[in-house]
Amino acid sequence: MSLKERIKHVEERIEAACERSGRKREEVHVVAVTKYVSTEATREVLAEGIEHIGENRPQIAIPKWEALGGQGTWHFIGHLQSKKVKDVIGKFQYIHSLDRLSLALELEKRAAALGTNVTAFLQVNVSGEESKQGITPDTAADFLRETAELKHIHIVGLMTMAPIEDDPGRTRPVFRRLRELRDQLNALSITAEPLTELSMGMSGDFEVAIEEGATWVRLGTLLVGKGELT
Template sequence: MVCQNVQRIEESIFRACQRAGRKREEIILLGASKYADAEKIRQAYQCGVKVFGESRAQDFLKKLEILKDLPIDWHFIGNLQTNKVKYIIDKVSLIHSVDRPALAEEINKRAEKIQKVQEVLIEVNLGGEETKGGVSPEELKKLFEYCLNLKNIKVLGLMAIPPYEEDPEKVRPYFARLRELKEKLEEAYKVKLPHLSMGMSNDFEVAIEEGTTIIRIGSALFL
């Protein structure tokens, strides 16, 4: 079942890349495994998915223990509380959800302790939704500058969870906006930001057309 899902997703990625004139290698397929048990993650790994993103520190640590025999590339994609940073800092390659100075500061401090430069994305709340994390587009520059001054953090790009729409085309403007925000930061600060983490099960093809590099797929992969 999971393997069939992977195959279907891969075909959709390929088609979207063709439409956008992009290469398949430009897209990281991340299994958003918040609602998947360790066995489902193992199946997805065996079917070719090598990157997984967890959203809750406690659940992540349990799954990590069960799956420690697999060289999974783990990302943290959920809302991250400062008091949970110490539990994940040595276990994830990328944190997608930096949205405030206090969190950036804590990640920097914990990374420094283990002599690591932690790669992160800044999460932007494009729809102004109170139920979602993310810095407002207006505050993005200030947070980006703050992160630039921290030695043990490296910002690789931006992440967003736009408002949900049945019709993926209605989400396109949000994806385009995130890409523009990234390009403006690159121009203003003379930096290269290689990643945009945007696009989920319902709308990842549109996200690919708009420049995403990481798609976070949960239900289409595991259900």
């Protein structure tokens, strides 16, 4: 498929998932995960009107960001080392992987120094897999309390990664649990504003994630195709 065809195919599937779950299409945003494709391929994605770009390795992403003149809205979607925060602040508007207090404090310090703000998702390891990053669901409330006074980090929602399953339907309990956790946290009124966002669902399970309330889905090969990094 061409890029245009892939975009059309994904759009049809998103619309169908929204229709099945009684949701509005505009509630779901797509992050094009370009971490495995070249700068030129990323440029083509932006040219097709996809605004949101997802990357997970600063050493690969930042040269792309510079070559593209900062076009688009950039999302950091992988594990972020505290020592790399200085490299991503001011370039990535969204951090999907806030998973520890030390990272929150470093993000706050660097954002304050630049006079900017960071929109973040609290990463939660709902599945409990040891290979997955993220805090446990039962510590989410305490984490939000500990970060409530940070002025330059705006936590807007939660993020999770489901196990890879042959049957995408098996991921449903993970996505449902994240939505329920968001609602439980909102009932506690810890944050100044309610948590509204759920970053969950990738190429293999995004339709189930949408049916369970995803507001951001992260799509790589299915959307942008395969390519060699250059």
